[in-house]
Amino acid sequence: MKDIKRIGILTGGGDCPGLNAVIRSITKTAIGDYGIEVVGFIDGFKGLVENHYRTLDFQSVSGIGHTGGTILGTTNRDNPFRYLISPEKEEPVYCDKSAQAIQNISDAGCDGLIVIGGDGTLNIAQRFHEIGVKIVGVPKTIDNDLQATDVTFGFNTAVNTASEALDKLHTTAESHHRVMILEVMGRYAGWIALHAGISGGADVILIPEIPYSLDRIIDKIKFRYQHNKKFSIIVVAEGAAAIDGKMEVQKMVPTSHDPIRLGGIGRKVGQDIEDLTGIETRVTVLGHLQRGGQPIPFDRILSTRYGAAAVEAFVSGQFGTMVSLQGTSINTVPLTEAIKDIKKVPTDSDIIRTARSIGISFGD
């Protein structure tokens, strides 16, 4: 601990409510409790490669705990081990800039890095750890798809946003006797759809973990219709797919950590339902509203706990770890545990059973 003078931090991947609360907590804990300086690399790993950083102090992190976005900027395109060096629109040319990044960490006077990110960012963090950089990770993503933690920060804010959207869709669906579909994010996991769907009173929830049959969805809508419920609410995760279908891809983005941009399943399901039932069906794609804006109090508190715990893990030499919520305690876990696989919704979990018990259909 007594040898540590300065820690570098960065935020990587898609932004997420709670990033600023983590930055604030790391900075206040490092300076206040340990007398350690903090610098923030700008725009994630891009700032690390380009040697672009700023000093963080009490003043610069004051008043940001409740704000959305990240004061450091972020990107989900830049990987120092495969760094894009060709100009935009030309054939991509990549180069390994990891040695440059390590040099920049040392030139900035940093003893190591606290990396705040999801699986793409933490995979890169693990590679730096393997070549000797002192690393501690913080689990960020609205998707909640990281292993080895009960929950990532940002997830509950996204659920809150989606749930509020469902409350609004409910009243207009009922007034117009329509089927309303809400497409939510989550990549290959259905956590946001499942939690928002239960909270927002959805009749059907479609998630990647449970392939759906259109017939079963229509059975549910017709059953409701026959029982004088002439409207239905469907939540579709962007990664959901039919039993005999595949995920809907909006676009391929080869230069991104996440080259498959999902999207379009809501429109597809909506069109199919309208064609087969004749019931007017409308689709809302919630998109980046789930990522923007203020974190809810749960995420402000979790982010603050994660930030302080990350500094404590760093000063106690627990490198190559990620801070994690397990039950009610914050612990550390090996980064390798967190990134070994995407955490999907277990289809035999009590939350799925509960949803079925109250009559929610998963289209299966």
Ligand code: F6P
């Ligand atoms: O991982 C977070 C997330 O919001 C996913 O839910 C979504 O698929 C993806 O990022 C969208 O990323 P982008 O902002 O690059 O389109």
